[in-house]
Amino acid sequence: MKMKTREIKELNNKEILERMDAEQEHLVRLKLNHAISPLDNPLQIKEVRKTVSRLATELRQREINK
Secondary structure (H helix, E strand, O other): OOOOHHHHHOOOHHHHHHHHHHHHHHHHHHHHHHHHOOOOOOHHHHHHHHHHHHHHHHHHHHHHHO
C-alpha cells in the first residue's frame, strides 16, 4: 500500500517504526515470492521500497529537528 508523505507526518515515532518494520517484512516477502514465481505486478516491490524510504526519511527529519 502506498503511503503519502502527508499520512506519514501524522504518525508518531513509535507508529512510524512499527510501520517501517511491517513494510520491510512485506518487501522481503514480495522479493521472495517474485524469485519463486514472477509477481503479477513487479512494480509493487518498487512502491514498498519507496514507502520504507519515506518512513525512514521522516524519522530522520524529526531526529534532526529536535
